[in-house]
Amino acid sequence: MSAMPKVSLIVSDLSGGGAVRAFLLGQVLRQLDCNVEVVGLQFGPDLYAVPPEGVPVVAIPGQAHPHWWKAVRSLLPRLDGDILYAVKPKPSSFGIGLVRRWQTGKPLWLDMDDWELSWCGGDDWRYRPSPKQLYRDLFKRHGQLREPDHPLYVKWLERWVPKADALTVDTSFLQQRFGGLYVPNGKDTDLFDPAPYDPDGVRSRYGLAGYRVLMFPGAPRPHKGVEDVLEALEILNQADLRVVIIGGSPYDDYDDRLKQRWGKWIVQLPRSPVEKMPELVAAAHVVVVPQRDTLTAQAQFPLKLSDGMAMGKPILSTRVGDIPEILQDTGYLVEPGQPQQIAEMIQYIFSHWDEAQDKGYRARQRCVKHYGMVSMGETLGRMLRGVQKG
DSSP states (O other): OOOEEEEEEEEOOOTTHHHHHHHHHHHHHHHHTTTEEEEEESSSSSSOOOOOOOOOOEEOOOOOTTTTHHHHHGGGGGGOOSSEEEEEIIIIIHHHHHHHHHHOOOOOOEEEEEEEEGGGGGOOOOOOOOOOHHHHHHHHHOOGGGGGOOOOHHHHHHTTGSSSSSSEESSHHHHHOOEEEEOOOBBBBTTSSSOOOOHHHHHHTTTTOOOOOEEEOOOOGGGOOOHHHHHHHHHHTTEEEEEHHSOOOOOSHHHHHHHHHHHGGGEOOOOOGGGGHHHHHHSEEEEEEEOSSSSHHOOOOHHHHHHHHHTTEEEEEEEEHHHHHHHHTSSSOOOOHHHHHHHHHHHHHHHHHHHHHHHHHHHHHHHHSSSSSSHHHHHHHHHHHHHHHO
């Protein structure tokens, strides 16, 4: 293997899940002197996330079955790395990686940042169609089984997770279920550094002057609990409070439904490249990560946590999954799905602002120590050395 190995990161859908984690892994691998390329199918018109500077992306238009294999044949030759690194155990990432490993003999790593089956019920999910429904799902134009990453195929492919040459995960839930090495959803704490920013100036620049900003720096989805914060603002009914959302959901009209019901409390800013995110997060008074207690949330390490921690912001979150361990005593925790508790904690934070500022300062210190690029790179560096020795 060359002194600077090339890593081909394989993403199942560059217009959907997996792209953010792939870009983060790509940044860490570049700091470890790897050449990195993100390669994947793209089923929607736009990339889900803006790639960070220096991480090239190869997007192949994705298609449903039976034309999916045609797209895969176009993609396979682009996977020319010394190491193949699939993000998520899906046919369009891990499955393609298994095929390419069979073709080339190159090592195949797998990263899991979600439990994919949690989105459809976890272990209780079953696919039990009638013969008529099975025919429709296989042969009709919009049949479910024509989707390359249908849960049935993912369930089958999970049995192959032990066949990966290395497995990385970002939560204790996934580690207990699948094993693997822990690589958190960390942050470039040199880039995400509050020192260069004047929060009041940033708020003025983005039209947020005069507001107390509760920021959710990501794409809202039901399990992420943004509705609970909006309900809390209804309870408080204080005119200067706003929930600021950065970006939005590419999956459905969930953003629009939030705005239809709670529009007076919401400010939505456009999605931005990672290099711009520190400035945007600097505008927050408080970063809110109100995860609900669902299987999906339990299996996740919310990226918004490390956004807020790195930028030294007071964080209001919930006791779900690894969140209490990640924050420890550097944030504020309430029970999930409890708008009244969120309302009371918002009041407390702004009434004890010096304490909140101190917690934010200590959150950054904790992020630098445990969830920075250096911490992520320690595990990936050991994996690289193992490949090079082999």
